[in-house]
Amino acid sequence: MSESFDLVVVGGGPGGYVAAIRGAQLGMKVACVEREHLGGICLNWGCIPTKALLRSAEVLHLAKHGADFGLKIGQIDYDLEAIVKRSRGVAKQMNGGIKSLLKKNKVTHIEGEAKISGKGKVSVKGADGKTTELAGKDIILATGARARELPHLKADGELVWTYKHALAPNTMPKKLLVIGSGAIGIEFASFFNELGSDVTVVEMMDRVLPVEDADISKFAEKSFKKQGMTIKTNASVTELKKGKSDVTCVVETKGKKEEITVDRVIVAIGITGNVENLGLEEVGIKVDRGHIVTDEWGHTGVEGFWAIGDVAGAPWLAHKASHEGIVAVEKIAGVKGVHPMDKGNIPGCTYCRPQVASVGLTEAKAKEEGYDVRVGNFPFIGNGKAVALGEPEGMVKTVFDKKTGELLGAHMVGAEVTEMIQGYVVARTLESTEAELMHTVFPHPTLSEMMHESVLDAYDKAIHF
Template sequence: MPKDSFDSDVIVIGAGPGGYVAAIRAAQLGATVTVVEKEYLGGTCLNWGCIPSKALIASTEAYQNVLHADKMGVKIDGKVSIDFDAIVKRKEKVVTTLRGGVGMLFKKNKINHVEGFAKFVDKNTISVEKDGKKTKLRAKNFILAMGSSVIYLPVPGLEGGQKEGVWTSDDAVNPPFVPKKMLILGGGAVGVEFSYVFNGLGADVTLVEMMPTVIPMMDEDLGKELGKQLKKQGVGVKVGASLDKCEKTKNGWKCHVTTGGKTEVIEVDVVLLGVGRKANTDGMALDKIGVKLHRRGVEIVDDSLKTHVGNIYAIGDVTGRIQLAHVASAEGVRVATNIVKGEAKQMDYKAVPNCVYTVPEVASVGLSESEAKSQGYEVVTGRFDFRGLGKAMATGHIDGFVKVVCEKKYGEVLGLHMVGAHVTDMIPEGVAAINLEATIESMIDMIHAHPTMAEAILEAFEDAHGMAIHK
């Protein structure tokens, strides 16, 4: 093969929400694109993450709504129960349908889908191995989008896998059963979502988080409120706590949990590790061709997402930076555009929304109050509780609140933080506000539909301005 002949303009390695989106955009812009995927189209998000967990959460919520239907004046005679197999089957159908959708999009955009594991030969060549057979592929540019995988966080005494009652999030989205008693380690998005699901489906759940609140990556007020709501639902929320060691029992584990200096032993069937992921970079010979790796993944040169090798880019979890599907997709679009159009535009991470799909939901974008203060902003905040809204009362979704964080001098919107029903669907307002450089005054000039939960956003901005109407 002559040295300057290429099979594709762009080869994308990994077909998750970063890779498949990058591939489609590059193809739309006229590039010839090949995607190499070692497993399923859709990656973690679609197969083991966002989507299957949302399907399980939806079933759980449906069950809970029926259980509490009397509150809304609906009387149910007879037994209400769950069909766990049906729940898992439904989830599986959702996943396979969406996975097929990605395949259709590839066909439509004439993207060449190659199954197998990619290993670099030189900076323009990979060798793809599938069932012992190797194929060489050459491209002008590469997008590394291999994503990340769960890792087993080392806990003294805790060994084994699903069969031994040690689950990761991969196991939790394909649960063989609902454990009777369960300990979930880590109160991040994964930990709290599965706490809601398994508690809601009848398990006795203890949630152990090291930091002083659950979801510690978000504004402190959100974590406090969510912790309170989960406790109300029956989850044993332990914050500022650590899982010191585990002892194997006949049917599960004895877990030694220390909270504020006091240690207690909690017996469970299953320990779910809700923390820890690792970039998928092993065995690809990346370092041999000059792509530098750091502790958490592929090192990029700047926010144009180039690696140390000029024709190779990295997006999504594999960079070890922000591990969110929508960030990977946005990075994929940016990189695909940069490659095809010969640009070097940088990503802007000022307004990255972050959502947690518990009941109540949590959503956040921009700076938390403490982040804003530590960055030197003079901060003004506003807050409005959903219980003050007509829509919240009418629908029975009175829990939670909206908090806005703004800069004082100009009124610049710095952050929007919400906990409550439907808040993940309301967060785009905050994204738009921050991206478009809105100020408090411009936000309160916007008419918000009535009755909606989003009125709380208007009221919170009014509050930051010193005059919420319904507070």
């Protein structure tokens, strides 16, 4: 005998649990199935614990430079085990918070592995081996994704790590090679470099952080090198030769091969959706290149089935998953005024040092799409708050449509830009032009003043540079 729900959400990550709560708020009887940890990869093995690690690295960096602030600090060292313990504790605390939120909103939380067993049906196998049958008028698949692997770059958890292994390292590698310079790879490179590892980053594209604006990538790469990282672009790792306690990496750059021996390797070459063993073929749900195919509402094209978050494709970001969940649930509920998410307004944030954040089109992409653009830039060195913080390295870049004044994109590198970017996200959501941004009063002294100055610079009106 099955238990019936208005909505069954498969997956309790940032897409799934948010969708479940929103459904309950709209009066639905909701079940949320999670096979492992509420909060998903993001909370347990991604966004949150990595930020805890990076915060430790940031505090260490500040301590090392205490003299720059007139402070006398004694011997500076770190305890890797304690750093990891704090990170895991933060994740555990947040996990418990989600459990409480589901209970508060009267969402039925079911632990186990779910599989579609037919139209409007889900079977859940618990840890005890028992199966629970659920029936749902609508079913949202929010099963997330996992690290992508290539046959010659397989992780073993000992010498070759994925992000999950790197979050709880049992040793501090003296030499580390990171394959991939996207957000995950660069964040780990930044963390281990700050703690003293000799870090080499290998990137197939012609620059690090390849999805970012070229000027931002260039600035960030220069900073990483200044911190002691070795950056190899237009390069690939063709072979990993594992020794007893080290790995020799064969790196090919423009046809030339070299061998680099390191203690550990982190593979950060992207992710692929968790689409296996879900029973998708049972109801005819389509999969393309490891991700479930959906329309702008998250609907799979099969009546009653929806997919959101990482399993539904790029961009692979927690906040995108959460908003997709709300859009899908409100569409299911027939909420008036709901509209599809504009992926062009989804911000991207990378928490390396210096931080990187962006929204909208890069300058190159805007030109590629046929826009005649106006571009503004403003450096951190021209901002009083940045200098007072001891963070004078960075820049803010804005891209406008010369014809209409539309803010096409905003790109930043420097201290706390991951907090600042939301101002531009709001501006794009409200369809602001340069006029509204110019007439907005920014508080002084703040880093946000650079956002204003960058807009002014695009129209040759910058005051402080």
